[in-house]
Amino acid sequence: MWFLFALLSAIFAALTSILAKIGIEGVHSNLATAIRTVVVVIMSWGMVFLTNTQNGITEISKKSWIFLILSGLATGASWLCYYRALQMGEASKVVPIDKSSVVITLVLAFIILHEQVTVKSMIGCVLIGLGTLMMVL
Numbered sequence: 001m002w003f004l005f006a007l008l009s010a011i012f013a014a015l016t017s018i019l020a021k022i023g024i025e026g027v028h029s030n031l032a033t034a035i036r037t038v039v040v041v042i043m044s045w046g047m048v049f050l051t052n053t054q055n056g057i058t059e060i061s062k063k064s065w066i067f068l069i070l071s072g073l074a075t076g077a078s079w080l081c082y083y084r085a086l087q088m089g090e091a092s093k094v095v096p097i098d099k100s101s102v103v104i105t106l107v108l109a110f111i112i113l114h115e116q117v118t119v120k121s122m123i124g125c126v127l128i129g130l131g132t133l134m135m136v137l
Contacts, residue, residue: 014095020083021091029083036079096135103128 024032048054060068085094103125109115 017086017091017095021086024083024087029087030080032087033076033079033083036083037076093136096132100128100132103132 020032020036082094082098085098106117106121106125110117
């Protein structure tokens with residue numbers, strides 16, 4: 001089931017890039033990001049109430065709060081940079097660079113989370129890196 005959600009995530013991320021590139025025309029990138037964020041907030045809280053999981057908020061640990069807030073700040077910074085890059089550059093060049101986050105995530109997962117690095121994941125990282133360079137250059 002996780003694979004289906006991951007695949008849907010990729011499809012929606014692709015749509016996000018195309019729709020954003022069209023919608024950002026004539027709109028300051030920071031304003032566009034703020035509008036997108038409001039929609040995401042409404043949709044996220046809607047899902048919380050739809051699934052009746054709002055009571056779990058009192059059970060979140062202090063550590064989880066800190067890391068969720070830091071994750072939110074990283075997301076915000078990422079979206080602000082992404083929209084600015086998308087406004088200035090071609091989607092076909094911006095998106096591959098943005099998706100090179102896969103390689104950075106694998107490296108950080110190894111360093112911070114102590115996840116195992118396999119030969120297969122190393123080959124994948126190299127191929128993603130090379131693919132990104134080929135698409136951008």
